[in-house]
Amino acid sequence: MNCRKFLDITADYPVIFFDSYGVLRNHRGLIPGAVETIASLRAAGKHIRVLTNNAARNPKAAADRLAYHGLPGIPASEIITSGATTRHFLEQKVKSGKVAYLGTPASADYIIGAGLEAVPVAEVDFNHLDDIRAVAFLDDEGYDMNTDVNLVINLLRRCRVPVVVANTDLLYPVAANEVALATGSIARLAEYVLGRKFVKFGKPTSQMFQMGLDSVALEFSAVSPGDILMVGDTLHTDILGGNTFGVATALVLSGNTRADTAEIEIEASGIIPDYICSSIGS
The missing domain is CATH 3.40.50.1000 (HAD superfamily/HAD-like)
Incomplete structure (x- = not known):
């Protein structure tokens, strides 16, 4: 299994969609290197959105939760929830x-x-x-x-x-x-x-991806699915949804999909990400 460096992958995509839990943070807290990665993407002029299936919180509460865990730079306007x-x-x-x-x-x-x-x-x-x-x-x-x-x-x-x-x-x-x-x-x-x-509602269905694209279009009017990289830790939601919507997909191994079983899960499911990374911080 060939793992790529995350920031190398993002170079070709002006828009990055992130899942939240398992990608930006997990049960241990913030993913190591997440703050630096987000800062690098901002400096490169990337458009960032967080697409989360957590329906318990509105976008402001989700942004506050990320800030609580040490990632304050993502405003509510950049968060799309299944709720x-x-x-x-x-x-x-x-x-x-x-x-x-x-x-x-x-x-x-x-x-x-x-x-x-x-x-x-x-x-x-x-x-x-x-x-x-x-x-x-x-x-x-x-x-x-x-x-x-x-x-x-x-x-x-x-x-x-x-x-x-x-x-x-x-x-x-x-x-x-x-x-x-x-x-x-x-x-x-x-x-x-x-x-x-x-x-x-929620990933893998298309509504959240369309809402994310529509949100980015307010500041990047020419955006199309080919401009977007979806980053997630779960094959059946993040990766399947991204593949179906026609965006590039990167599976990270910092959440639901473990490094020791990823290859087997991909083969068994037939859900194939375009890229695989250890995490967004590496």
Whole structure:
């Protein structure tokens, strides 16, 4: 497996899309060299965006989180979240009523906008379901895995309403070699059991990539997918999404994909990045 130096790869791309967790930071904190790398890209005139499947935080909160970990130079205007794409869908498609959700109140406040009432699945009145207009899988915390997943399955058996998934990640890391089920896994389980298809947001779907491109176009009007390098640590979200959208992709081995299994995972999945790097700092 041929690992390239990250800054050498970026030379040909005026726009860099970064995933956040596993790329800019991981369970140990900020990726070593991340601050210097971002500074070098800024000095070279690169346009930077962060595309994150974390639906629990709005862009400002995500920027504050990066600053807390030691990377203050990325403003909210450069962060695209899966929550933003989900919020846009709900604003366009669901005009009134209640949205039952799995997730935290903070994610519901951000994603489920004005004109709609956000109701945790655990508080839904099953005797009065006529005012439920949508169901949302928002993030990985804020609900009881043993009871609330069963509640949402039974709710969806009785309600034929749109179902949105704000975070399609299947797993999220909780320690160096440990992971937990993420929202995307719970949503897939519900889809399988119910025989339904939900509306999904976040990588690998195209909405976030399009929002990122549209955002860059405000300052670089001639931008096209060929100008963009997507940098991620997960084959099935970052790399697959980037490949599908037509941008170049770089897999880093500082997060979900480990150096000792990367080659096997690429071969087994058929998801092939254009480049492989140890991290953005090397």
